[in-house]
Amino acid sequence: MTNNRLLDSSIIISYLLEEEFKEAIEKEKNSISDVTLFEIQKKLLQEKVPSVLIQKNIMYIKQKCVTKAVTHEILEKAAEQAVKNNLSALDAIIYATSIIEKKVLLTRDNDFRDLPNVQVV
Numbered sequence: 001m002t003n004n005r006l007l008d009s010s011i012i013i014s015y016l017l018e019e020e021f022k023e024a025i026e027k028e029k030n031s032i033s034d035v036t037l038f039e040i041q042k043k044l045l046q047e048k049v050p051s052v053l054i055q056k057n058i059m060y061i062k063q064k065c066v067t068k069a070v071t072h073e074i075l076e077k078a079a080e081q082a083v084k085n086n087l088s089a090l091d092a093i094i095y096a097t098s099i100i101e102k103k104v105l106l107t108r109d110n111d112f113r114d115l116p117n118v119q120v121v
Contacts (some may be wrong), residue, residue: 003028005119006098007065008107009039015038016057017047021121024106031066033097035090068118086114 003004007030014020037058044054074096081099082092091111098105099119105118112118 003030004103005106006031006033006068006094006103007036007114008094008109009036009043010037010107010108011059011106011121012040012065013043014108016044016061025061025064029064029066030106031068031097031101031103032061033068033094035093035097036050037061037067040089059096068101070097071100078088087111 003024005024005028007024011021011024011030015022015025020101040061041054041058044057067108070093074093077096078089078092081087081095082089085092085095087095088111091109095105095112095115095118097103103117104113105112106119107120110120113120
């Protein structure tokens with residue numbers, strides 16, 4: 001099933017560490033930004049997850065989600081959104097990806113609250 005959502009890193013991390021949001025990962029074909037893969041790996045390293053398991057999890061997420069590359073257009077939009085909405089660089093790139101790809105951003109991160117086309121859960 002294809003979905004019109006871009007999953008924030010917080011959703012994927014909650015799935016991997018807390019087994020939440022199973023339907024969004026296992027039953028739907030959602031999108032993620034390349035940046036999300038970086039944030040997932042960083043968090044799993046911080047949690048001292050063994051590297052073999054980190055790679056297994058990354059490969060699984062890449063199979064379950066459509067990965068959207070960070071383009072020059074996304075970076076330009078990210079710079080605008082970072083300034084306009086006081087977002088960190090990585091959050092701005094993820095948000096800009098959702099804008100350019102015309103997808104709703106699904107997140108647990110309150111930094112995105114009240115932004116257009118964002119669903120904070």
